[in-house]
Amino acid sequence: MAFELSAQTVYILFLLFFVCSTCGQLYLSVRQSKAVLAHRNHVPAAFTQNVSLAEHQKAADYTLAKQRLARYEILFQALLLLLFTLGGGLDLLARLNQEWVQHDIAQGIVLIGLFALVNMILGWPIAWYRNFRLETKFGFNKMTLATFMADQCKGCLLAIIVGLPLLYVVLLLMRILIATHWFGGAWWLVVWLVWVIFSLLLMWAFPKWIAPLFNKFEPLKDDILRARIENLLHRTGFHSDGIFVMDGSRRSGHGNAYFTGLGNHKRIVFFDTLLKDMQAGEVEAVLAHELGHFAHKHVFKQMIVTFILALVIFAVLGWLLPQSGFYLGLGVHESSHAMALLLFMLVLPVFTFPFSPLASVLSRKNEFEADQFAAKYADASDLIHALTKLYRTNAASLVSDIWYSRFYDSHPGARERIAALQIATKAD
Known part of the structure; x- marks a missing residue:
C-alpha cells in the first residue's frame, strides 16, 4: 500500500x-x-x-x-x-x-x-x-398522526423490499471480489456499476410504483388547462407519460410541481395546492420552467x-x-x-x-437557464406572478444571507430571480 x-x-x-x-x-x-x-x-x-x-x-x-x-x-x-x-x-x-x-x-x-x-x-x-x-x-x-406513522411504516417496508436485495448483492460482491482479488483489487468499480444500474431502475420505477404508495395521482381534469399544457409540450418537443395532480394537500399546504421518471415513464406532476392558487397562464409558465431543465439537459x-x-x-x-x-x-x-x-x-x-x-452554484445557474427558457416559451410576467404567489403561499423568505445562500440555496434569491425575469420581459 x-x-x-x-x-x-x-x-x-x-x-x-x-x-x-x-x-x-x-x-x-x-x-x-x-x-x-x-x-x-x-x-x-x-x-x-x-x-x-x-x-x-x-x-x-x-x-x-x-x-x-x-x-x-x-x-x-x-x-x-x-x-x-x-x-x-x-x-x-x-x-x-x-x-x-x-x-x-x-x-x-x-x-x-x-x-x-x-x-x-x-x-x-x-x-x-x-x-x-x-x-x-x-x-x-395537514398531516394526521396516523398518516405520519403510516408513512414511517411504508418507508421501512420499502427500504426492506428495495434496499435489502441491493445491500445483499453489494456485500456478496465485496466478499467475492476482495477474497479473489478480481479486477486487481478494484472491487469498488463493480459495486459502483451495480449501484448505477440500481439507481437508474429506481428512477424509472419511482413514478409508477413507488410514489403512489404515499400519494394519490389523478390525471389533470381541467380540459382548458390540459389543452394549454399539451400545446406547450408540442411547442417544446417534450413527451411525457401523462399530466397528473398529486394530493399534496393531504400532508401540507405548500405548493409545488415537478417531473419524475426516465424515458417513456416521465411524468408531469402538479400539487393540488399549486393549482388552487394559480391562473392557467401561471401554471403554464411554471411548467415551462420545468421543461427548461430538460431542454438544457440539466437532469x-x-x-x-x-x-x-x-x-x-x-x-x-x-x-x-x-x-x-x-x-x-x-x-x-x-x-x-x-x-x-x-x-x-x-x-x-x-x-x-x-x-x-x-453544488449550489451549479443548481442556481440551472435555475436561471430554466427561467430564461420559460420566458421564451411562455409569458415571463406570468412566471413572475407565479413565483410571487409561491413565495407568498409557501411563506418563503424574500431575504437571504449571502453566505448562507452560497452554501445552501439551490435556487437564486427571490430578488435576483425576479430581476432577471423582468429584464427578459422588457426584451420581449
Whole structure:
C-alpha cells in the first residue's frame, strides 16, 4: 500500500472537519436568522406591490422558526455522530449483532438495518415537532398522526423490499471480489456499476410504483388547462407519460410541481395546492420552467455528475477499507465490509461540507437557464406572478444571507430571480 493512514491521523482529521462542519453550519444558520430579522419590517422594493407586510413578516417568522429548529438538529446530529463513532455506538451494535447472527453477509445486513432503525427512531421527535408544531403553527401541516406513522411504516417496508436485495448483492460482491482479488483489487468499480444500474431502475420505477404508495395521482381534469399544457409540450418537443395532480394537500399546504421518471415513464406532476392558487397562464409558465431543465439537459448532466462523484467516493472507500487506522481512528474496533460501508457513509458529510457551495452554484445557474427558457416559451410576467404567489403561499423568505445562500440555496434569491425575469420581459 503506497500510503497508510494511522489511527491518530484519522482521529485528528475527523475532529478537525467535524468541528469545522458543525460550527460552520451553526454560523451560517445564525447569519441567515440575523439577515431575515434585520429586514423583517420592510418588504423588498421589488415585491411591495404584490406582498403585504403581514405576509412578509409571516415568511420571516417562519424562516426564523425553521432556523432555530435547524440549529437544534445540527447539534443533535453532531452528538449522534460522536456517539455512534468515538462513543462506541457502532461497536455496540456490531457486538450485539454477532451474538444474534452467524453468517457474515447476514451480519452485515442486520448491522446496517439496526443502525437505520435506531437512527430513525431517534429522529422521530424532531420530525414530529417539525410537522405537528412548527408547520402547524404557520398553517401548513395537514398531516394526521396516523398518516405520519403510516408513512414511517411504508418507508421501512420499502427500504426492506428495495434496499435489502441491493445491500445483499453489494456485500456478496465485496466478499467475492476482495477474497479473489478480481479486477486487481478494484472491487469498488463493480459495486459502483451495480449501484448505477440500481439507481437508474429506481428512477424509472419511482413514478409508477413507488410514489403512489404515499400519494394519490389523478390525471389533470381541467380540459382548458390540459389543452394549454399539451400545446406547450408540442411547442417544446417534450413527451411525457401523462399530466397528473398529486394530493399534496393531504400532508401540507405548500405548493409545488415537478417531473419524475426516465424515458417513456416521465411524468408531469402538479400539487393540488399549486393549482388552487394559480391562473392557467401561471401554471403554464411554471411548467415551462420545468421543461427548461430538460431542454438544457440539466437532469441528465446532474445525473452524470452524481455518478462520477459516486465513483470517486467508492474509490476512496476501496482505499480505506483495508486500513485499520480508518476504523480505529473513528472509534470502531469491530471491522467488516458492512462496517466499512456504514462508517464511511456516516462520516462522509463531515468531510464534504466545505464543497457544498459548488453544488449550489451549479443548481442556481440551472435555475436561471430554466427561467430564461420559460420566458421564451411562455409569458415571463406570468412566471413572475407565479413565483410571487409561491413565495407568498409557501411563506418563503424574500431575504437571504449571502453566505448562507452560497452554501445552501439551490435556487437564486427571490430578488435576483425576479430581476432577471423582468429584464427578459422588457426584451420581449
